[in-house]
Amino acid sequence: MKKILLIICLLAFTSCDYFEKRKISSEEILSEETRELNWHEVDQYPAFEECRNVMESKAAKACFGNKVASYFYARLEAKQPVVTEALDDTLYLYLRISEKGIPAIDSMEVDSLIVQQLPEIRTWLGQSVDSLPKIYPATKRGIPVITTFKMPVVIKAE
Known part of the structure; x- marks a missing residue:
């Protein structure tokens, strides 16, 4: 019984890495947005x-x-x-x-x-x-x- 409990505890401690969330910095978000933008087109043209x-x-x-x-x-x-x-x-x-x-x-x-x-x-x-x-x-x-x-x-x- 102790062996099974020890194995469950080991699995629990090692599997916690799978639930960890990766934090994304604002610089990474900005970089991704900049790559996706089409800089040759505008959203609104100049206007009179x-x-x-x-x-x-x-x-x-x-x-x-x-x-x-x-x-x-x-x-x-x-x-x-x-x-x-x-x-x-x-x-x-x-x-x-x-x-x-x-x-x-x-x-x-x-x-x-x-x-x-x-x-x-x-x-x-x-x-x-x-x-x-x-x-x-x-x-x-x-x-x-x-x-x-x-x-x-x-x-x-x-």
Whole structure:
């Protein structure tokens, strides 16, 4: 009987390790969350006042892009540039929106023909960006983040 009691006690003491719970530190949780997040997408795109109530991701992005494009085209059209030969080309503007909602041109891909015909195009686009209305920044998990958009700007002149 004592042998059976001794064996049961030994089994009880050695099997307690199976019930021990592993504690996970907050650093481990943060590290795991960071690995799982898709850092190339935001939860909410930057928005102008009239686009803030659009909740669906693609529609919100389209609303923002369309508003920026229409604003740029209106500003460029007001300049009434004069060209010596017809233009039908696209330049690419990399528009950066800071975590505070401040727009800036990150870079531009401009064909040399456009620059030759419209030497002030960079200045005009810079002025257009500087005068954009208030922008609410993009968010990721409720935190404002920096975003960059590649925006095509079609230049047609005759």
